[in-house]
Amino acid sequence: MSVKTPTVYDVAAQxxxxxxxxxxxxxxxxxxxxxxxxxxMAAVRELGYVPSAxxxxxxxxxxxxxxxxxxxxxxxxxGRSAPVRSGEVAFIDDRAAALTPTSxxxxxxxxxxxVEVASWRxxxxxxxxxxxxxSREMVLSDIAxxxxxxxxxxxxxxxxxxxxxxxxxxIVVLAGTGAxxxxxVEVDNxxxxxxxxxxxxxxxxxxxVLYLEGPRQSPDAEARAAGFGEAVDxxxxxxHRRPAEFTHEGGYAATADFLRVRRPGAVVAANDQSALGAxxxxxxxxxxxxxxCVVTGFDGIDAGRYANPSLTTVRQPMTALGERAxxxxxxxxxxxxxxxxxxxxxxxxxxxxxxxxxD
Amino acid sequence: MSVKTPTVYDVAAQxxxxxxxxxxxxxxxxxxxxxxxxxxMAAVRELGYVPSAxxxxxxxxxxxxxxxxxxxxxxxxxGRSAPVRSGEVAFIDDRAAALTPTSxxxxxxxxxxxVEVASWRxxxxxxxxxxxxxSREMVLSDIAxxxxxxxxxxxxxxxxxxxxxxxxxxIVVLAGTGAxxxxxVEVDNxxxxxxxxxxxxxxxxxxxVLYLEGPRQSPDAEARAAGFGEAVDxxxxxxHRRPAEFTHEGGYAATADFLRVRRPGAVVAANDQSALGAxxxxxxxxxxxxxxCVVTGFDGIDAGRYANPSLTTVRQPMTALGERAxxxxxxxxxxxxxxxxxxxxxxxxxxxxxxxxxD
DNA sequence: TTGAAAGCGCTAACAC
DNA sequence: GTGTTAGCGCTTTCAA
Numbered sequence: 001m002s003v004k005t006p007t008v009y010d011v012a013a014q015x016x017x018x019x020x021x022x023x024x025x026x027x028x029x030x031x032x033x034x035x036x037x038x039x040x041m042a043a044v045r046e047l048g049y050v051p052s053a054x055x056x057x058x059x060x061x062x063x064x065x066x067x068x069x070x071x072x073x074x075x076x077x078x079g080r081s082a083p084v085r086s087g088e089v090a091f092i093d094d095r096a097a098a099l100t101p102t103s104x105x106x107x108x109x110x111x112x113x114x115v116e117v118a119s120w121r122x123x124x125x126x127x128x129x130x131x132x133x134x135s136r137e138m139v140l141s142d143i144a145x146x147x148x149x150x151x152x153x154x155x156x157x158x159x160x161x162x163x164x165x166x167x168x169x170x171i172v173v174l175a176g177t178g179a180x181x182x183x184x185v186e187v188d189n190x191x192x193x194x195x196x197x198x199x200x201x202x203x204x205x206x207x208x209v210l211y212l213e214g215p216r217q218s219p220d221a222e223a224r225a226a227g228f229g230e231a232v233d234x235x236x237x238x239x240h241r242r243p244a245e246f247t248h249e250g251g252y253a254a255t256a257d258f259l260r261v262r263r264p265g266a267v268v269a270a271n272d273q274s275a276l277g278a279x280x281x282x283x284x285x286x287x288x289x290x291x292x293c294v295v296t297g298f299d300g301i302d303a304g305r306y307a308n309p310s311l312t313t314v315r316q317p318m319t320a321l322g323e324r325a326x327x328x329x330x331x332x333x334x335x336x337x338x339x340x341x342x343x344x345x346x347x348x349x350x351x352x353x354x355x356x357x358x359d
Numbered sequence: 360m361s362v363k364t365p366t367v368y369d370v371a372a373q374x375x376x377x378x379x380x381x382x383x384x385x386x387x388x389x390x391x392x393x394x395x396x397x398x399x400m401a402a403v404r405e406l407g408y409v410p411s412a413x414x415x416x417x418x419x420x421x422x423x424x425x426x427x428x429x430x431x432x433x434x435x436x437x438g439r440s441a442p443v444r445s446g447e448v449a450f451i452d453d454r455a456a457a458l459t460p461t462s463x464x465x466x467x468x469x470x471x472x473x474v475e476v477a478s479w480r481x482x483x484x485x486x487x488x489x490x491x492x493x494s495r496e497m498v499l500s501d502i503a504x505x506x507x508x509x510x511x512x513x514x515x516x517x518x519x520x521x522x523x524x525x526x527x528x529x530i531v532v533l534a535g536t537g538a539x540x541x542x543x544v545e546v547d548n549x550x551x552x553x554x555x556x557x558x559x560x561x562x563x564x565x566x567x568v569l570y571l572e573g574p575r576q577s578p579d580a581e582a583r584a585a586g587f588g589e590a591v592d593x594x595x596x597x598x599h600r601r602p603a604e605f606t607h608e609g610g611y612a613a614t615a616d617f618l619r620v621r622r623p624g625a626v627v628a629a630n631d632q633s634a635l636g637a638x639x640x641x642x643x644x645x646x647x648x649x650x651x652c653v654v655t656g657f658d659g660i661d662a663g664r665y666a667n668p669s670l671t672t673v674r675q676p677m678t679a680l681g682e683r684a685x686x687x688x689x690x691x692x693x694x695x696x697x698x699x700x701x702x703x704x705x706x707x708x709x710x711x712x713x714x715x716x717x718d
Numbered sequence: 719t720t721g722a723a724a725g726c727g728c729t730a731a732c733a734c
Numbered sequence: 735g736t737g738t739t740a741g742c743g744c745t746t747t748c749a750a
Binding site (some may be wrong): 376377378390395416420429 | 735738744
């Protein structure tokens with residue numbers, strides 16, 4: 001730390017070879033005679049030599065780094081723990097917790113793991129950015145200079161910015177339809193909701209079907225609504241669509257509202273959090289799930305597993321999504337001129353207590 | 360992409376200035392006359408110039424990158440979605456979901472956000488690694504060459520490896536006690552559990568107290584057990600400690616077991632998942648929460664908010680943890696010779712329905 | 719199998 | 735204010 005960090009020159013001197021040989025020991029060990037190699041490695045260990053990624057990147061014209069650009073959370077206030085003095089413990093009345101919206105970051109963790117694993121496996125490091133504060137342009141031009149390729153979560157960047165950047169740097173868009181001529185990997189929202197909804201129709205007790213659409217102009221919500229539409233289309237069911245925020249509160253309100261007029265035989269929600277809200281609303285008025293009414297969600301968040309009854313849902317393969325994204329990136333890195341590709345990943349329906357298997 | 364990426368030389372030529380001026384426009388814009396600056400920026404835009412981080416790093420002897428090393432998940436099998444053909448949707452009977460353990464990754468997401476925000480704010484990019492596959496040594500020496508400082512989640516690396524690396528590179532250990540002479544930032548597990556337990560004793564209905572300890576040799580579990588001990592010490596309570604895995608299943612089993620003999624007036628669990636299991640076990644035998652028995656967890660996972668009744672718990676400020684870690688790193692970057700520091704972050708008790716406020 | 723030498727693109731003195 | 739220049743530490747021909 002305080003001492004000068006050793007370089008190839010130091011290692012070369014110590015081992016009595018040229019810097020080219022030191023480099024070879026790392027890049028193509030088999031091209032160096034065993035004895036020489038061992039002498040070099042000994043020097044490396046003794047000196048604690050670590051190759052500089054910057055120098056490598058500059059000489060090799062590649063950074064060996066991939067980037068992941070997540071949606072920002074500009075509203076995240078820094079250091080919420082400030083008000084409490086060290087050693088003290090604050091008590092907070094949080095009984096209304098379920099009503100407050102959670103951040104939609106729920107599965108970025110999984111996504112990150114997928115991207116990270118695949119990157120590392122391919123010999124790339126991973127740089128993660130959520131770019132807030134400064135403008136998207138600045139964030140983008142910052143990482144653009146650091147990486148060999150970039151995975152961008154849909155709607156993090158404007159379509160225009162994406163396709164402009166894609167001209168200079170391999171880019172893949174995650175969980176969104178391709179922004180026009182750009183590689184993308186998405187999840188089969190429509191097919192998943194269609195399959196789930198068909199199952200619902202098959203097992204539901206009598207009564208109307210309440211569909212909780214997500215917010216307007218969410219591509220996910222749209223695709224799911226389309227899938228639901230395909231499932232109920234032609235079926236002889238009394239279907240009611242209601243907008244509902246993608247939150248517990250949103251699902252609760254929409255369901256409670258509906259309950260004032262009718263008793264549903266099924267509530268199909270476009271995401272898990274609103275489904276959990278629906279579950280709550282039904283419980284309040286004493287409707288039994290799943291015997292009197294089945295309930296389903298979408299996403300596969302953890303809370304659904306622990307809900308009571310546990311929530312039937314469609315699980316998005318976020319880890320796989322991340323891995324595929326990297327594969328697509330690597331493909332383009334290898335063959336820049338390939339036509340843009342779009343990949344759609346299959347989903348899984350998780351049948352749990354709120355809408356159990358048919359038998 | 361196909362065309363050669365422009366460099367400072369191209370920009371300089373295009374703008375009719377020297378490369379030094381181009382560099383200045385980016386590093387100290389105020390040192391360049393406005394007219395010149397605009398000429399340069401025009402060239403930058405026209406050419407789509409993006410500074411190379413490698414060249415910068417090499418010339419400036421700093422990468423402007425911070426590293427975050429998360430515990431590996433070596434067991435994560437790649438691409439679980441393979442068996443399903445595209446366009447098809449698999450149905451999985453997942454009714455026992457709550458019983459299977461979740462990965463303990465629950466709050467890495469938050470941690471990441473904290474680290475990311477703070478890094479970016481300080482002008483650093485963030486490289487994330489979970490280092491599996493190859494040995495920790497290799498992972499470490501790979502990122503060591505890429506970053507100016509490193510945040511390591513506790514128990515990801517051996518103490519020895521940490522302190523060895525700390526000699527060459529600023530390191531901060533997260534959520535663990537300092538491995539000896541290394542900066543660290545942790546959470547007040549003991550104080551949090553102590554405060555929560557005191558509250559429990561204050562509001563609990565009559566009956567013994569069941570304490571669900573976590574697994575052996577988890578430092579977190581130990582610290583929490585100590586805090587609980589301090590709270591009940593001297594109190595006139597019938598206390599029963601039981602080991603329980605940090606899973607729903609573990610909490611369920613231990614509680615159900617206890618219920619065969621006694622009826623607790625309180626179940627204090629050392630983590631949220633086991634508390635949710637306890638909640639389930641109590642419900643099965645018809646014990647009312649919180650009127651007949653109060654229940655508490657620890658961690659603040661999302662599922663606790665949606666549980667019924669919602670779970671009283673202690674929330675770990677993971678985002679703040681990440682931010683503090685970066686601050687510590689920056690501090691050491693600035694003054695390498697400072698004595699090692701240890702920071703302990705306060706926690707918050709979230710009072711929810713399973714063990715409500717006193718009044 | 720090894721070495722010499724020419725960059726890679728940028729920063730930071732220093733000179734003008 | 736702006737230009738010149740000497741590296742930063744590594745990879746990679748090309749010779750030996």
